[in-house]
Amino acid sequence: MVKLTKDKINEFxxxxxxxxxxxxxxxxxxxxxRKGSLDGNVSSIExxxxxxxxVQELKKIEEEAKKREGILNVIIVHRLGDIPLKETSLFVGVxxxxxEEGFETAKWIIEEVKKVVPIWKEIKYExxxxx
Amino acid sequence: xxxxxFFGEVKRILNKDFIEFDFTGSLSALKNELANTFxxxxxxxxxxxxxxxxxxxxxxxxxKGNEEVAIIPPVxxx
Numbered sequence: 001m002v003k004l005t006k007d008k009i010n011e012f013x014x015x016x017x018x019x020x021x022x023x024x025x026x027x028x029x030x031x032x033x034r035k036g037s038l039d040g041n042v043s044s045i046e047x048x049x050x051x052x053x054x055v056q057e058l059k060k061i062e063e064e065a066k067k068r069e070g071i072l073n074v075i076i077v078h079r080l081g082d083i084p085l086k087e088t089s090l091f092v093g094v095x096x097x098x099x100e101e102g103f104e105t106a107k108w109i110i111e112e113v114k115k116v117v118p119i120w121k122e123i124k125y126e127x128x129x130x131x
Numbered sequence: 132x133x134x135x136x137f138f139g140e141v142k143r144i145l146n147k148d149f150i151e152f153d154f155t156g157s158l159s160a161l162k163n164e165l166a167n168t169f170x171x172x173x174x175x176x177x178x179x180x181x182x183x184x185x186x187x188x189x190x191x192x193x194x195k196g197n198e199e200v201a202i203i204p205p206v207x208x209x
Contacts, residue, residue: 116187
C-alpha cells in the first residue's frame with residue numbers, strides 16, 4: 001500500500017496492517033522533521049508534491065520491493081502539508097520472513113523515496129524565517 | 132499546446148503553478164526556451180529533472196506538442 005496524506009499518520013494502525021502469519025520480522029521506519037543544529041531552530045517542514053506522479057513513483061518502488069526475496073508486505077505513506085517536530089512525515093514498513101531482508105529492503109525504499117519521488121520540502125524556522 | 136508544471140524552488144521563484152504554450156522539439160530545447168524566457172530560474176533549471184506525462188525523461192526526448200511536462204527540482208521527501 002502506498003499513500004500521500006495530509007492527515008496525521010497513525011503509525012500503530014499501519015504497523016498492524018503489516019502483520020502476517022508468515023512474517024518473522026516487521027521493520028518500521030519513521031521519518032520526522034528535526035530541530036537542526038546548523039540551520040537554527042526549525043519549527044516545522046512543509047512538504048508539497050506532484051501528487052499524481054509521486055503516487056505513481058511510490059507504487060513502482062512498492063512493486064520492486066515486493067519482488068525481493070522474502071518480502072511479504074510493504075507500506076509507504078508520506079504526509080504532505082506543514083508537519084511539526086515530533087510528528088511522522090514518512091512511514092516505511094516492511095514485513096518479511098526474516099529480519100535481514102526486511103532491514104535491507106526498508107533502507108532501499110527510503111533511499112529511493114528520497115531520490116525519485118517528486119516531493120519537496122520547505123523548512124520553517126521559529127520567528128518566520130523560511131529556508 | 133504543452134502544459135509546463137512548476138514545483139519547489141522553480142514555482143517559488145516564478146510564483147506560477149504552470150504555463151501553457153505551443154511547442155514542439157526536445158526537452159533540451161524546451162529547457163533553453165524556459166531559461167531565455169525566465170532567466171531568474173536559468174541556473175536552477177540545470178539542477179532539475181524533467182517528466183513528461185508523469186514519467187521521467189531524458190533531455191533528448193522529443194515533445195509532440197500536447198504533453199504535460201513537469202520541471203522537477205531536486206526532490207526532498209522523507
